[in-house]
Amino acid sequence: MSGNAVERRGTPPHFLADPLLTDLYELTMAASYHAHGMNGRATFDLFIRDLPPTRSFLIAAGLGPALDFLETFRFSSDAIDYLRSLDLFREEFLGYLSGLRFGGDVWAVPEGDLVFPAEPLVRVTAPLVEAQLVETYLLATLNFQTMVASKAARLAIACGGRPFVDFSPRRDHGPEAALGAARAAYIGGAASTSNVLAGMRFGIPVAGTMAHSYVMAHEDEEAAFRAFARDFPERSTLLIDTYDTERGARRAARVAGELAAEGISVSGVRIDSGDLGALARSVRAILDEAGLARMKIFLSGDLDEHRIAELVRDGVPADAFGVGTQLGTSADAPYLGGVYKLVSDERGPKMKTSTAKVTLPGLKQVYRVEAGGRIAYDEIALEIEGERPGRPVLRKVLERGCRVGPPEPLAAARDRARGAIASLPDALRTLDAPAPPYAVRLSPGLAALRERLAAQLVGAPASHLG
């Protein structure tokens, strides 16, 4: 949109990355800070206060796109013109904005790792104005992708090793949300996606079968199956429930047998409606009787982790699952309440206490302590306390506005998530909310600082600090 050349400090963003994608108040606050010379270094934590009731852990995702945004942060001349038109901002501030880049330091939980409530997911240290101006975008990106990656991890647990495919694009919250959902679902454990653009942009394997309309567009079901298998001789999954699923299975078996003579191997069948468990069993029997034991059964249609867990527990002969709506919109927990709070500025650690919403002050690290290959507890500690027992979870990812290393391949985040899920104690691997939740402790130094600041805060009722 801008007439200016784009300055490249990072990779070109895959997601809408415009500094105007922000709440207006970030800009009015920034203008006020700028007018008063309040631009000392400040640190903000992005964290989740509470898990949704149906979640027992979160898998971090969205950091890559967030860093793309920070590295390319820049107001276009169109953006400056628009801001001028609002009659809210002084020319001095607009001039400052037009030259502004993000020059802060960022520590973050790497994508694919576990996150629990109150733990910093991203920690931003920058001049106050810059730190303020990136809040909305960071929240929008991290909240969403972490939500979907966490949902995908639950599906991975339910599938028990069977692959599942992201089928969500048509139900996601718009085209770009579909791209983000595919990315986050892959991190969380999806084997592939139906989303071709996500395949191109992120190298995620793409998968798909056929739609009912394809079957209907042919004279009959067998003609449709025959045409498709011949057109995709190495990879065809036939949708058999357009008219009657068992009859569809017999037709698919007949076509598969017939085409075997031509050297064509039909991969499998998909069932998208009806009693999936019962139909999968009868279809398996039909295929086996026809000597087609290698043909796979793919199930889809309003699936979620609970339904899949039930099918798996019942020993239903399903080889793979397609999950759409429930995965891409995380429909049982369709938002994450991540927040971004000032925890330190030039005058020292800060703490907000209002109406039961407490923040943890200071620059912090999270240590994860394992026992017997499973995670046992996390400790949030002040950086100044030095090293604490366990594995430090937050890593430095941006220094003076630039990535400290090359962007991480998505496969690395996915591997990390697989390891993270394997490290969950059994109580956290259940698909229902665990009791008690995973232990997140405060280090002695952090607990003491919190007490001290609470005592200093005039008029902060003690009940808000529990």
Added chain:
Amino acid sequence: MSGNAVERRGTPPHFLADPLLTDLYELTMAASYHAHGMNGRATFDLFIRDLPPTRSFLIAAGLGPALDFLETFRFSSDAIDYLRSLDLFREEFLGYLSGLRFGGDVWAVPEGDLVFPAEPLVRVTAPLVEAQLVETYLLATLNFQTMVASKAARLAIACGGRPFVDFSPRRDHGPEAALGAARAAYIGGAASTSNVLAGMRFGIPVAGTMAHSYVMAHEDEEAAFRAFARDFPERSTLLIDTYDTERGARRAARVAGELAAEGISVSGVRIDSGDLGALARSVRAILDEAGLARMKIFLSGDLDEHRIAELVRDGVPADAFGVGTQLGTSADAPYLGGVYKLVSDERGPKMKTSTAKVTLPGLKQVYRVEAGGRIAYDEIALEIEGERPGRPVLRKVLERGCRVGPPEPLAAARDRARGAIASLPDALRTLDAPAPPYAVRLSPGLAALRERLAAQLVGAPASHLG
């Protein structure tokens, strides 16, 4: 991403508009159709089968971005290269795709109008391959924006004339979803948005106040209030709940009184936490006592239509509301199950019947019949039946791939939605699911066609057609 120049047939899309934003099966099916010369004109209906349990009507939205996509539909050379790399498609098909434009006709419900289950929201008539290739994108866009506009309409009903602001960007499903949510919320009735990019792109009024971090970044609350009001002398709303809301209100009143002498008028205060009803009353009393009856009270914090309706019913002195998460993610109904089904091809009207999922065959129009200024019932009729009683709802919007008129201003869609909401019978204006639902009838011609096709469909159990 492409090296080729962009051919402009329409306005540049505001949303990610790439033909690869599609499920893979659309492309494999299209390749098969292409290989077999199956590219006659076909008609697909995009419609919603069932309302979410907590909805009694829908407000159409998303058409504008969908038409932008269709008018600029074009595979980049990068896209073709990626598809080639999948080893699924023949060169002949890839060559065909690289020259492909969307040349179909589209009828649709205009944005802001009411939609009910089974009614075509969009009707696409195009060569089969083209009609197939746009399915995923149309669904992703229409499902999402219609969902949010419908949620906004419920909020408008709850607010009873008071303005409400879209505060959702940080909780929406990624940056672009925030843009779409702001657009759809505005159509459905939001007065403004905090999303600055949505303000720039769509001309939506932008609004905002300040964050708790702003208050915390100052020596004390009064210093923060004073600085902000001086920096934005014509427009400042002070956030008063960082420490203690009533004390915050007294400080805001003091600052407002003090600055009145400088000719600065503080617009109002915002309360974002606690018992909003009780706090609004005590804050109103504090402001009134200080002679500041003109200062407004703005409420936010986990609001939805039910909470707002309660506050309004209780006569709470709130002048406006900020709604975030619940609006932008439609959290109580976080997806719409829109589908896109073949209803006609060169051989005539088509109907799918499988497992209780029936489609209505043929090219159809929807007629809306009013009585006494309120809508009474809708009738879905076949186009060949000619004009029927009532107002035809679907309009031709695209002819041979081009808009039949200029893009509609968003304000027109918003006005239409306001009129549509006013035309709802009282039973549908309740915030709970109505019983019985709004009547959607089939015309005699459509009912007869459906019966005839059902009888022809071999093996379609009659029970599926009820």
